[in-house]
Amino acid sequence: MTTPARQPDKMSEGCPFHQPADATSQATMTSPTGCPVSRDAAAFDPFGASYQLDPAEALRWSREQEPVFFSPKLGYWVVSRYDEVKAVFRDNLTFSPAIALEKLTPAPPEAVKILESYGFAMRRTMVNEDEPDHMERRRLLMDAFLPENLEKHEAWVRELVRSYMDHFIDKGRADLVEEMFREIPMTVALRFLGVPSEDAKELRKFSVAHTLNTWGRPSPEQQLKIAEDVGQFWQTAQAILDRMRDEPTGEGWMYDSIRMHHQHPDVVPESYLRSMMMAILVAAHETTAFATTNAFRILLSNRASWNDICENPTLIPSAIEECLRAAGSVVAWRRIATEDADVGGVSIPKGGKLLLVQASANRDPRHFENPDEFDIYRHNSAEHFTFGYGAHQCMGKNIARMEMRIILDEFVRRLPHIHLVEDQAFEYLPNTSFRGPTSLWVEWDPEQNPERRNRGVLESPTHFHIGAPIKEDIVRRVVVAEVAREAEEVVRVDLIDPYGRELPDWSPGSHIELVSGEWRRYYSLCGKRNDRHRLSIAILREPSGRGGSLHFHETIKPGDVLHIAGPKNHFHLDETAERYTLIAGGIGITPILTMADQLKALGKPYTLHYCGAGRRTMAFLERVERDHSEALTVHASDEGCRLDISTTLSRVAEGEQVYCCGPERMLEALEVLAQNWPEGTLHVEHFSARSNILDPDKEHAFEAVLTDSNVTLQVGNDQTLLEALTAFGVDVPSDCCEGLCGTCEVAVAEGEIDHRDLVLSRAERSAGDRMMACCSRAKGDRLVLAL
Structure with missing residues (x-):
């Protein structure tokens, strides 16, 4: 986000570069705002060998330490990180493109x-x-x-x-x-x-x-x-x-x-x-x-x-x-x-x-x-x-x-x-x-x-859709290496590359989309991150579900060739907090377990609450007790040990983070409790979305005004906002299309939103400045979007 800023009253204010105590290594140059220029910034030369060979590598130091810096050799402020580059591109009033074709080297x-x-x-x-x-x-x-x-x-x-x-x-x-x-x-x-x-x-x-x-x-x-x-x-x-x-x-x-x-x-x-x-x-x-x-x-x-x-x-x-x-x-x-x-x-x-x-x-x-x-x-x-x-x-x-x-x-x-x-x-x-x-x-x-x-x-060349890639086509072939029972109605499935190659690294909270024929379902990764040759997921058999878990339970066997999309992560672990409370309900242990593993490796203080109907139904319980016993409390309902959320989380302090994956009633109770917590304390992941199938007889069309593009689109009663944007050629990122992941978030400048996602908090919904394009709609006849 870009906002008007006042000039700093002192050189030290608003300055990202802090001079070292050793006076001999202090910066000797200053930017136009009077801020000292770091040594790396002073040395940056876009016509030097490193930038010309690999610009991204040449600016690794900037992404890590100083994402916006003044380059004396160039006379420009250099912006190197994703969010800051995006913010400047979006605000073409504050940041004019007038110099885009200006000669960098003045002509004699x-x-x-x-x-x-x-x-x-x-x-x-x-x-x-x-x-x-x-x-x-x-x-x-x-x-x-x-x-x-x-x-x-x-x-x-x-x-x-x-x-x-x-x-x-x-x-x-x-x-x-x-x-x-x-x-x-x-x-x-x-x-x-x-x-x-x-x-x-x-x-x-x-x-x-x-x-x-x-x-x-x-x-x-x-x-x-x-x-x-x-x-x-x-x-x-x-x-x-x-x-x-x-x-x-x-x-x-x-x-x-x-x-x-x-x-x-x-x-x-x-x-x-x-x-x-x-x-x-x-x-x-x-x-x-x-x-x-x-x-x-x-x-x-x-x-x-x-x-x-x-x-x-x-x-x-x-x-x-x-x-x-x-x-x-x-x-x-x-x-x-x-x-x-x-x-x-x-x-x-x-x-x-x-x-x-x-x-x-x-x-x-x-x-x-x-x-x-x-x-x-x-x-x-x-x-x-x-x-x-x-x-x-x-x-x-x-x-x-x-x-x-x-x-x-x-x-x-x-x-x-x-x-x-x-x-x-x-x-x-x-x-x-x-x-x-x-x-x-x-x-x-x-x-x-x-x-x-x-x-x-x-003959028969590949015909390609015009526009951004179709996400359903981006799948990786894998082979089932092992299928093992982890609890009553829960199996662990281990996947490997068919050629023995390494699989992508992933972070705690990540998931993959498992694809078999017409079946596509999301499952959190729950294996050990240091094993780059194997991805592990756990599948709970749900007889009353939509049929995916039954299909995988009944058909998957070692040697089967399947496909996956990902890994992806919409449930990121903030590793900078002071302490953590982790709560898992049933199969929700899968992403929470990887977070516990990471926090233990980092030496961070955490408590882990694992809730289930009974120990026989709780996947990975032996591993959880072995690896996290000092932080663990098991809440097995058949033992009369249910989690009292209000009492357990009665004193959530500034600097603490709460992560939970579990059934809807658990998440709803936490969201009510979190209204009194510092903003950004609670992080949840849902098992599944509510029904997102549009019924045209119950919907109404509305108008979407794109302020950045100065274009007005009509969103029919039979299409989502995301579909209307994509059809016009606006590349809005998307993933789950079920209101679960938050990938398709768009900024809203005007209009009342009919929120249907499971991503935004109550406070975020009340603010009315963002929505998920895949499922949410306008309550009225018009929305104004910052696109």
Whole structure:
């Protein structure tokens, strides 16, 4: 959240950097607010080798110690963590995009004269304009980018990819950048825009110059050459635009823009057309070319992931999102503060320039578990910032996704045996914001090409949904290693990788979604975290349930192949509290046990209350008594030892945390009691959701106004808010779709909410400033959302 901030009265106030006692190691520089600059911040150089090689790794120290800092070498405030980057992106009034295309390295007078000689007149574009102009234009020009209007491009993009592959598929060795990754995005961009393909060669050469000119640090001599190329780029783009304006009946986005210019000249003026003609070519070409190259490099460097995709191409959408998270082409973007503000507790003065390093935010462990691991099964990869966020999120994100998915699909079918040439050097264009190697050499044995034996590999290509990945497709294959009885009606199921590989690490409170045919059910992980080759869950047989537990109890046996989604964690353990009370009711012991294990390992004080109908029904009781006897109280109803919640928790103090997983009546009693506790003390996890099936006869339609996007959507009586947002192309993260996990939370600015989730507390519901899009609705006819 970003809020106006006053300047600190003293240098020490509002300053995240605390000078060490040793005077010899104190910082000697100060930021524009007078705050001392730390040594790491003073040393930070975005044009240095470490940042150019791996921006996220170069800023690891920042994510851990100083997530917002002033860089004297750059003259910018650098923002490195996920939440802070998201907050700045969302608030495009306080943090204007006006400097997004400003040259990082000022041009010498000679370069300015060269640009003037070409009539260079770059003005505002979709990328760097403020509200309300930005959204007014965006609404008029958005239709071509909507998912339903992009589907018509899929067939010819695939044919284009195949034609390029045909040129080198029998060679056995190729530089994929030179052969196709540089070519295809430009060709797709030109066709989408309606630009004749014969202009591609010149435009491709000039777009590289534009990248270096805007986000690089060229020498004065280099600036003169770059100015010539940028000037020619501008001149060429304008000549193309003039030809298109002479024949305004053509098809393509630029033709749409020209027609909108004639209909709404005040909203889409000629200067805007001329600037966009140049800017969108760079945006559509360079970013996708780099992203595709990065994706292939990281996938071919993680052979197990590549092999999994070859075996199951439906994983391609999630694999592409993980590539964009782990090695995206858009490294950083820029904003300027329009007033004094606060970002992550750091005071930013009016006029302060910010470098938002998306590559660093994409590796923030506060948002992505195990962020340094490359995992194509990661459930929330699509929450990366490579496409930006908020009102200025990349309009062409779904075109880029479509291109990358089709290219990867063709390769895993036609060249599954491809591999990287060993010991090749990777070079990058030196700049702050766009990243991708200038070449990518691969090799393969043409005799092993599948189509030499079976031309059927070219038939029935994978059809991909336009937009973010479908979460149901992101599943990992596992094998049942053991099924063991843990209590009456409870079995433990141990799962391993079919190839003996390590499974993902997970944190206390995590769960997986177990998939078998049409059955999908959530189960908490309850094994030992130090065993990376095995995941353990416990399943309670519930005869009166929805049938999932019965299916798994009756059918699962060792050797069975199943699928899982996750691990995921919506029940995080805060490890910074002073003391803890853990309460488990029945099968709710599964997440609570892992929390107890972790607190014991950390040496934290805790008490554990385990409640059940009787010891025979209480899973893992022997292990709980063995490992946590000093902290444990067993409450077995058949022994007359029921938990008195009011008495047990009569004195919950500041700094204490209470975690509970159990039946609804237990959680409801705790929520009533927690009204008198400090905010944020109680944390609960529910066994299951209430019925979330919409009955259109009992619902009413309502209007959802998206303030950040300046768009109004209609939510029908037969659809959820989440479904309406997704259909429009708004990427709202989601997981359970049952109101249990909190993933799909959206901020509400106005309107009365009909809360139907099991996530928010009473106080949070009363505040009326957030809701779960998957299940909650409007009580009235209108909600205003901060989206």
